[in-house]
Amino acid sequence: MKKKLLLIILTFFISNCTLNKVIKVHGVSFLEKKHEQITLNKSNKNDIIKILGPPSTKGIFNDDLFIYIERKTSSSRVIKLGKKKLITNNVLILEMNNRGIVINKIFLNKEKMQDLEFTKDLTGITYANRSFVRDALSGLIKKINDPLGKKRRKIKKD
Numbered sequence: 001m002k003k004k005l006l007l008i009i010l011t012f013f014i015s016n017c018t019l020n021k022v023i024k025v026h027g028v029s030f031l032e033k034k035h036e037q038i039t040l041n042k043s044n045k046n047d048i049i050k051i052l053g054p055p056s057t058k059g060i061f062n063d064d065l066f067i068y069i070e071r072k073t074s075s076s077r078v079i080k081l082g083k084k085k086l087i088t089n090n091v092l093i094l095e096m097n098n099r100g101i102v103i104n105k106i107f108l109n110k111e112k113m114q115d116l117e118f119t120k121d122l123t124g125i126t127y128a129n130r131s132f133v134r135d136a137l138s139g140l141i142k143k144i145n146d147p148l149g150k151k152r153r154k155i156k157k158d
Contacts, residue, residue: 021074028052031070031090035107045100068092
């Protein structure tokens with residue numbers, strides 16, 4: 001009896017486990033297909049909202065700039081300890097004129113986005129170039145600004 005009960009419970013748990021990966025979607029789904037329905041110099045704001053919905057982001061200084069984002073991630077294998085794998089990363093930028101008609105459309109996918117290059121140059125240390133006289137006088141300058149040392153004691157108490 002115990003073996004049958006254990007077998008039923010085990011099959012119940014195993015049947016609920018799936019091998020399908022969980023895909024998390026952020027933003028507008030199927031952005032690559034939906035942006036093809038928008039035509040330059042013909043579609044307006046109402047058409048865009050009807051097709052894509054409200055924008056993910058509007059331009060900071062320009063309300064006639066709509067930005068739509070689609071991002072799909074999936075959990076990787078157990079070996080990689082559940083790190084997220086980027087499946088798609090699409091961005092659609094729509095610019096409209098003052099009448100609300102689309103005048104510019106830019107679609108960026110994961111391959112078109114460029115990696116940022118960081119400079120190898122180092123910032124120089126400015127205080128290293130101080131002279132010996134300045135270093136010698138810095139203690140004197142502190143005493144002139146705070147002769148009784150009250151400012152330093154306040155900082156230590158707080």
